[in-house]
Amino acid sequence: MNMVIRDGLARNFLAGRWVEGEAGARIAVEDPATGEIVAEMARAGERQLAAALEAARGSVERGDLSAMRPGARADLMRRIASCIRAIADEGAPILCRESGKRLSDARGEFEEAAAYFDYYGGLADKIEGKQIPLGSDYIDYTVFEPVGISAQIVPWNFPVSLAARSLAPALAAGNAVIVKSPELDPLALALLGRAFQEAGLPEGAVSILNGIGSELGARLVASSEIDQIVFTGSVPTGQAILCAAAENVTPSLMELGGKSAAVAFEDADLDRLVESVQGGIFFNAGQVCSAMSRLLVHRSLYDRAVEAVAALAGGLEAGHGLDEAAHTPVISAGQLDGIEAMVRAAPGQGARIAAGGARLDRAGHFMAPTILADVDPLSDIAQQELFGPVLCVTPFETEAEAVTIANGTEFGLVAGIFTRDLARAHRVVGRLRAGQVFVNEWFAGGIATPFGGIGKSGFGREKGVEALYNYVRTKNVAISLKG
Ligand code: NAD
Secondary structure (H helix, E strand, O other): OOOOOOHHHOOEEEOOEEEOOHHHOEEEEEOOOOOOEEEEEEOOOHHHHHHHHHHHHHHHHHOOOOOOOHHHHHHHHHHHHHHHHHHHHHHHHHHHHHHOOOHHHHHHHHHHHHHHHHHHHHHOOOOOOOEOOOOOOEEEEEEEEEOOEEEEEOOOOOHHHHHHHHHHHHHHOOOEEEEEEOOOOOHHHHHHHHHHHHHOOOOOOEEEEEOOHHHHHHHHHHOOOOOEEEEEOOHHHHHHHHHHHHHHOOOEEEEOOOOEEEEEOOOOOHHHHHHHHHHHHHHHHHOOOOOEEEEEEEHHHHHHHHHHHHHHHHOOOEOOHHHOOOEOOOOOHHHHHHHHHHHHHHHHHOOEEEEOOOEOOOOOOOEOOEEEEOOOOOOHHHHOOOOOOEEEEEEEOOHHHHHHHHOOOOOOOEEEEEOOOHHHHHHHHHHOOOOEEEEOOOOOOOOOOOEOOOHHHEEOOEOHHHHHOOOEEEEEEEEEOOO
16 A cells, blocks of 8 residues: 555644544545555544534634734735645645646645635735714714634545635634545645644634545534535535525535536637637546536537547546646546446437547546537536536537527536627627636636636635625624714
């Protein structure tokens, strides 16, 4: 067994201490590129959760972060950012091994995580209420208070950067956070605990617990002790969590899945489109909530576009993320089985395999980069999220038809438009049912731009200034000056 992770890191970060799981229970962590077990992660249970909740409540009641001068909290956030940068060299290979992603992308996650702490650090001393005029007999003002304990459930596709996406604004606003890490790749995320320690974050303000979603995660979200749920993950899990949230009326933020479409009009720049397809559906082996999983192409450009994206897919070399391979594995055998089964069924519903179409004959969990052409927009493959390197291409004749197909799923996370005609781009932006629209570049935007979904893609927005206000609640104070 090739244990690449030192045991000391494969533990839960419980309010500033590194602890084992329930009765020494552990979860095996696999390298998806080889199938080897690379570490065994301590598995937290009821006792560790109770201790994390107690520590978080203590932190909230003492006002560890909320009573701090906002400028000092801002400085703390920036120190966390630099401590995250300092662990990137150690963390990136760990993340690469446990998730299968490219080493440079793993490093990019640490960079992005640090950038979130810098960004929200810059806002920590700018959370300002307002004064509301009520005439000379009253003084009225609003204050923003932290929500309290934020329970955050993180998925496996970008464990480090997605954890930071919610942790940074929550801490900047003065909350305590309990993170439930993804059981498939919890190791690099646990390392963030070291950055918190080194930056001097008050103990109790953050715990990172590793455990099975349906056990530890379900217990956390059902707890009456928490004040908020931030969930990033799949629709069925989000639905289960919303049921648990209803019991305690716990405010929730849902960042769920997608089946996002790019619409390429007849005047689209084909080179730019192909470049966007490469990032849009093959980055991280397509395991991106905002992946370009559908491409709608105007009939006049359709054959050339299918040929170009099929050539792109056929040219991507598979390999280990440590070797910076162009094409990396999906996270697990189960995930690969599901993707391959969906792809194999697609020709039965009219699709044509233009590239790939099956798993690669090698160790690890590799799905061939796949292009399905002539996809019926109502077929299963066009409607369900696969979370893999599979692009569905469909032709269209008119703008109205393209909009109908793009909007024709139960999701609404992102959408894209490829055209040189800005008037058309603006018009179509207004008609697309999505939380964000990319024009002529998939994934345009960054940590400063609000991100979130419509429909079954969820509700609430992460990233940007707007997201900070998820982590506070407004209190209005009305003072009578009469008499
Ligand atoms: P998942 O729903 O299986 O798991 C997500 C997390 O929820 C994991 O930590 C898991 O342990 C936990 N969990 C599972 N059951 C739970 C329960 N009953 N109660 C509490 N927690 C539970 O999702 P996944 O497979 O890890 O991630 C892939 C999904 O996440 C895709 O659908 C993808 O689109 C979505 N995603 C969305 C965004 C976004 O910002 N919208 C970002 C990344 C991923």
